[in-house]
Amino acid sequence: xxxEIKTATLEPVRNTFAHIERRFGDKPATRYQEAxxxxxxxxxxxxxxxxxxxLELTDTRRTAIKMADWYAFRDPRQFYYxxxxxxxxxxxxxxxxxxxxxxxxxLAERMPEEAKQKVIRCLLPLRHVxxxxxxxxxxxxxxxxxxxxxxxxxxxxxxxxxxxxYVSRIGLLLDGxxxxxxxxxxxxxxxxxxxxxVRRYLEKTLVTEDWFEVFIAQDVVLDSLIYNLIYEQxxxxxxxxxxxxxxxxxxxxxxxxxxxxxxxxxxxxxxxAESDENRLQLEQWISHWRGQAEEALSLVAHEAVEEGxxxxxxxxxxxxxxxxxxxx
Amino acid sequence: MAAKKLxxxxxxxxxxxxxxxxxxxxxxxxxFPFEEFEGIKITDWSKWEDPFRLTMDAYWKYQAEKEKKLxxxxxxxxxxxxxxxxxxxxxxxxxxxxxxxxxPLEYQAYQGFAHVGRQFGGVGARVACQMQSLDELRHVQTxxxxxxxxxxxxxxxxxxxxxxxxxxxxxVPKSFFNDARSAGPFEFMIAIxxxxxxxxxxxxxxxxxSGAAHNGDMATVTFGFSAQSDEARHMTLGLEIIKxxxxxxxxxxxxxxxxxxxxxxxxxxxxxxxxxxxxxMLPNKVMSWKEAWExxxxxxxxALFKDLARYGIRMPKYADVIEKEKEHISHQAWWTFYTHxxxxxxxxxxxxxxxxxWLSAKYxxxxxxxxxxxxxxxxxxxxxxxxxxxxxxxxxxxxCQIPMLFTEMDDxxxxxxxxxxxxxxxxxxxxxxCKDIFEEEPEKFVQSWLPVHQIFQGNCGGPGVEDxxxxxxxxNVGADNMDMKGSPDELRWKKWKGVA
Ligand SMILES: [Fe+2]
Ligand SMILES: [Fe+2]
Ligand SMILES: [Zn+2]
Numbered sequence: 001x002x003x004e005i006k007t008a009t010l011e012p013v014r015n016t017f018a019h020i021e022r023r024f025g026d027k028p029a030t031r032y033q034e035a036x037x038x039x040x041x042x043x044x045x046x047x048x049x050x051x052x053x054x055l056e057l058t059d060t061r062r063t064a065i066k067m068a069d070w071y072a073f074r075d076p077r078q079f080y081y082x083x084x085x086x087x088x089x090x091x092x093x094x095x096x097x098x099x100x101x102x103x104x105x106x107l108a109e110r111m112p113e114e115a116k117q118k119v120i121r122c123l124l125p126l127r128h129v130x131x132x133x134x135x136x137x138x139x140x141x142x143x144x145x146x147x148x149x150x151x152x153x154x155x156x157x158x159x160x161x162x163x164x165x166y167v168s169r170i171g172l173l174l175d176g177x178x179x180x181x182x183x184x185x186x187x188x189x190x191x192x193x194x195x196x197x198v199r200r201y202l203e204k205t206l207v208t209e210d211w212f213e214v215f216i217a218q219d220v221v222l223d224s225l226i227y228n229l230i231y232e233q234x235x236x237x238x239x240x241x242x243x244x245x246x247x248x249x250x251x252x253x254x255x256x257x258x259x260x261x262x263x264x265x266x267x268x269x270x271x272x273a274e275s276d277e278n279r280l281q282l283e284q285w286i287s288h289w290r291g292q293a294e295e296a297l298s299l300v301a302h303e304a305v306e307e308g309x310x311x312x313x314x315x316x317x318x319x320x321x322x323x324x325x326x327x328x
Numbered sequence: 329m330a331a332k333k334l335x336x337x338x339x340x341x342x343x344x345x346x347x348x349x350x351x352x353x354x355x356x357x358x359x360f361p362f363e364e365f366e367g368i369k370i371t372d373w374s375k376w377e378d379p380f381r382l383t384m385d386a387y388w389k390y391q392a393e394k395e396k397k398l399x400x401x402x403x404x405x406x407x408x409x410x411x412x413x414x415x416x417x418x419x420x421x422x423x424x425x426x427x428x429x430x431x432p433l434e435y436q437a438y439q440g441f442a443h444v445g446r447q448f449g450g451v452g453a454r455v456a457c458q459m460q461s462l463d464e465l466r467h468v469q470t471x472x473x474x475x476x477x478x479x480x481x482x483x484x485x486x487x488x489x490x491x492x493x494x495x496x497x498x499x500v501p502k503s504f505f506n507d508a509r510s511a512g513p514f515e516f517m518i519a520i521x522x523x524x525x526x527x528x529x530x531x532x533x534x535x536x537x538s539g540a541a542h543n544g545d546m547a548t549v550t551f552g553f554s555a556q557s558d559e560a561r562h563m564t565l566g567l568e569i570i571k572x573x574x575x576x577x578x579x580x581x582x583x584x585x586x587x588x589x590x591x592x593x594x595x596x597x598x599x600x601x602x603x604x605x606x607x608x609m610l611p612n613k614v615m616s617w618k619e620a621w622e623x624x625x626x627x628x629x630x631a632l633f634k635d636l637a638r639y640g641i642r643m644p645k646y647a648d649v650i651e652k653e654k655e656h657i658s659h660q661a662w663w664t665f666y667t668h669x670x671x672x673x674x675x676x677x678x679x680x681x682x683x684x685x686w687l688s689a690k691y692x693x694x695x696x697x698x699x700x701x702x703x704x705x706x707x708x709x710x711x712x713x714x715x716x717x718x719x720x721x722x723x724x725x726x727x728c729q730i731p732m733l734f735t736e737m738d739d740x741x742x743x744x745x746x747x748x749x750x751x752x753x754x755x756x757x758x759x760x761x762c763k764d765i766f767e768e769e770p771e772k773f774v775q776s777w778l779p780v781h782q783i784f785q786g787n788c789g790g791p792g793v794e795d796x797x798x799x800x801x802x803x804n805v806g807a808d809n810m811d812m813k814g815s816p817d818e819l820r821w822k823k824w825k826g827v828a
Contacts, residue, residue: 010409010824012480018487018802034476035469039435044493044777046506051362057509058439081466082395082473089392092385131347135359135446138458142442147435151465154442158462161455162384165343172342177333182342190349203351206359 023071035080037071039147062143063212064281065271070146072274076266077259084155087259088162091252098248099169107245108174115243116174122304123230123250124171124185125195129222130164132202133157136218140211152263156219159260163253170249194303197296198222204292212271216282217289219264224320225293227257228313234304261320268324283326290317340381345374348451360449366512369577373450376572379564380456387459391466394554398470401550406477415543416611417482417821418812421674423548424484425605426536427475428673429501432492434468436505437461440520444513453572456565460521463558470554474547482817484674484808487801491673494788495801496722496779497601497665499729503776504598508591510772515587517569523591526566527632529559530624531599535606535614542612574639581640590768592644593761596653597728603658604665607687608679616690621654646761652737655691659699664733666706667718671793673803675812678706698740715811721780721793726755727762727773734758750774 015021016029019038045056055061060070067073079087102108108116137157144150168182175181189195205217231253238246272279294310301310321327334342351359363370404410414420441461448454479485492498508519537552539545573580603617614620633643644650662676669676679687684703687695709716722731736742746757750770757763766773782788789800797803807816 009407010412010481013483013820014480014486016476017479017485017489019489021486031473034472038489039432039468039472040439041432041436041493041502044499044502044782046499046503046777047510047772047775049510050512050772051365051510057506081462081469082399085388085391085395088384088388092388096385127347128349131451134458135454138442138446138461141461142439142446150439150442154438154462154465158384158387158458161344161458162388164347165383165385168343168347172334172339177339179334179338179342182346186346186349190352196352199349200353203354203359207354 030078032075032078032080032083035082036075036147036151040145040150058145060145062145063210065212065274065278067146067271067274067278071148072270073146073149073152073267074270075148075152076262079152079155079263081151088159091255092162094255095166095252098251099166099173102173102245102248107248108176110242111174111245112242115238115241115246118234118238118241118304119170119174119243119246120181120185121188121192121194122234122300123246124167124181125189125198126226126230127164127167127171127182127185128189129198129202129226130160130167132206133160133218133223134164136205136214140215143211149267152267153215156260156263159256163256166249166252170246173249194299197298198226198300201292201296213285215267216285217293219260220268220320221286221289221293221317223257223260223264224317225297225310225313227253228316229297229301229309230304231257233309233312237305265320265324268321268326272325279326286321286326290314336381340378340383343383344378344455345451356449360447362447362513363449366514367579367583368512368514368573369579370449371576373448373453375575376450376452377568378452378456379568380561382459382561387462390557394557395470398550398554399473402473402477402547405547410546411478411481412824413544413546417817418609418675418677419539419543419545419611420478420482420817421484421676421812422536422539422543422605422609423475423478423545424482424488424674425601425609426548427471427485428488428491428495429498429601430532430536431468431471431475432489433501433505434464434471436502436509437464437520438468440505440509440516443509444516447513453569456561456568457517460562460565463562466558467555470551474551477547481820483804483815484817487673487803490802494779495673496671496724497730499724499777499779500601501598503729504594507594507772514569514573514583517566518573518584518587519591519594521562521566522570523588523595524566525559525562526570527592527625527629528595528599529563530628531620532602533559534624535602535617535620538614539606539610542614543610570636571639574636574641578640585641586768588641589645590765592650593646593759593765594728596650597730597758597762600657600661600730603654604661607658607690608662608683613686616687617658618654618691626651645764646759649737649759649761653734655694656698656735656737656740659687659691659695660733660735663699663702664722664731667716668722668731669811670717670809671797673801673808675810675815675817677812678703678710694740710813715813721783723756724778724780725758725762726776726778727757727765729776729778730758732756732758 015027017034020029020033023037024033041058049057134157137153137160141150141153141157144153171181171185189199205214208214208217231250235247235250272282294314297310438461441457441464445454445458445461448457475485492502508516511519533552537549540548540552573584606614606617606620665672666676684700688700706716724731732743732745734744736744744759746760746763747754748763748767755766757766783796788796790796794805798805803809812818
């Protein structure tokens, strides 16, 4: 049976799903809205998890943060799966060209030995940091509440795996695919005093229970400081030492951090604006973790950039925090 | 730099496995605390074979290409009123069943794989699970988008999420996944990664997707094709996990066998809804449930278990009962929905004469003998204006939560009842399989949120059934439920098609 429709399209019976209509009114919805709001199960869970019998499968008590509506955490990027992979595919295309160019032109050979050594010692260990960030964001995705925030945490977690892989590829470009640079960087990560503070910090985040606190420790505090220190300040400093080609390999991370920060800032702002209780809790967590992170990063900042670099990174973090309505 | 170059396997190792490290400052078991309580012994995570070697950059690239094509078709489908191309408006009820019963399981798969993707101590396994988690989020979201257009033109889809958490028959799929997610991480992987994704998924997706293809549903078909390459990865992960567990330690074999017994039984019960969809809800048939079961379970599954025999794994318990059930369950299920059609979120109907003949031909040993006479009676009653609806609420199985609709397989006129007493309380089951599962873990299954019990306890509003449907389930009573004949869906369809 073939149908030919010559007239205008049919009048729909309704514009969208009922839960979307209750939130946004009776009008056509966006793909982000339909993919996000009220998709997750809320009630009538059948069995308590054997691995955490005091709580339900999805349970708001897994964090001290309280929200009247967990779907208040709208992602300003409006990432649902399709929008997310398309945005990242564009970024990876640029990265792929950069990495290919770097390799084809033999830019690794051009990089001064000293600059190379700096990259191996100060930047390559970040692949382990990214790995922890992957786990920490998966944690929030698994135990958080409401698709709006849990999907964004999943996207962030996968981004971090991607970045860990890009950082690793920098090592492979530098050592001509032998893996030697990566094993050298790994030994710095494991035993060089330079990195032990950061490693200690991250191991601590991996045993921290409250998923929102983990988000603060990782995505807000540590990322803010490290991305500023390494992908901005270290990058700039390397450029002065004839290592500017590295910038082609870290562009992805810079662009990514801007993109992710829009979301992280929105989460912070929403949580803080919800109640004084939330705001105080956030400030307490941030103060605690910021202190730990500054201690952990002091050697790295000094070695990778210079005295005072950490202060610059700290100021950038504090500016974000005050924009989010914290520490007023 | 003349040192040796890495091969692909080593390179992938550096891009994933090598990212993790041994802890110095915290107890690593506290970071991965759920690995031991199930009695599974992992001696060496490094023996894990990566089921696929996909880095994130490649993942983004391939998946974005797929999404671009998929959404172009969704857009065209909506612009061209693609819903008018379906074979018959009855078909859309299969879509309703899918969105309310199956898509929320994709969401639970996302949650479950995020959980194990965080919890496994081995980074190779974690990364594979994380990618599956992301894929499963893709599946639920693309299904919502594919069906969004149907929601604009047909009843019964608009409260899919609210209904999934409450409606009596939807607790069957919901509890299935809740059970897997509330289990330990290894049981979850045997339940979902292996039993479901590797073996049973073909019996869920092939019928729905080919059903869509045979019935002119471009949106669902396109989604199905697009998800195929994801599923291929999920299947290799499912196979790797079982091989890995069986190879890690011989003590794992009986534990894994116990889970296989449980999850194949639970899976075959869950697939009851697919069986009735195939045999009764598709206006253009693909194949009978019985045929699908023979191809995808008996042949494919049989070969698989032959392969696993070298590890000491045997066919799932009650495989012999399951084999007999293929002749019956679709008929018993659709009859139950037909007679409870006032309480279902989709329409039900009597098969047409042609369809009854098809069923007779496909089920020569059972249909005419046991089931056709019921439909002939229903037809007579309907002709007299007495379309039959039952008034009572069904008793549900404590384990699978399906109403007691299954018969003894050796006597299809006798409803099967099993029961047992636990802590002074009597519990009821549809089968020996479900009773066994309960007795293995009674503390878990006494918790079941049984929709009918909940109604009787007054937890779902009421007092009347209609109050519950309207207020607690948020069904649009008189539009979403009841017979296809005379439904708003049917009236609109006729108007669109210009038939009286
Ligand atoms: Fe899926
Ligand atoms: Fe899957
Ligand atoms: Zn049962």
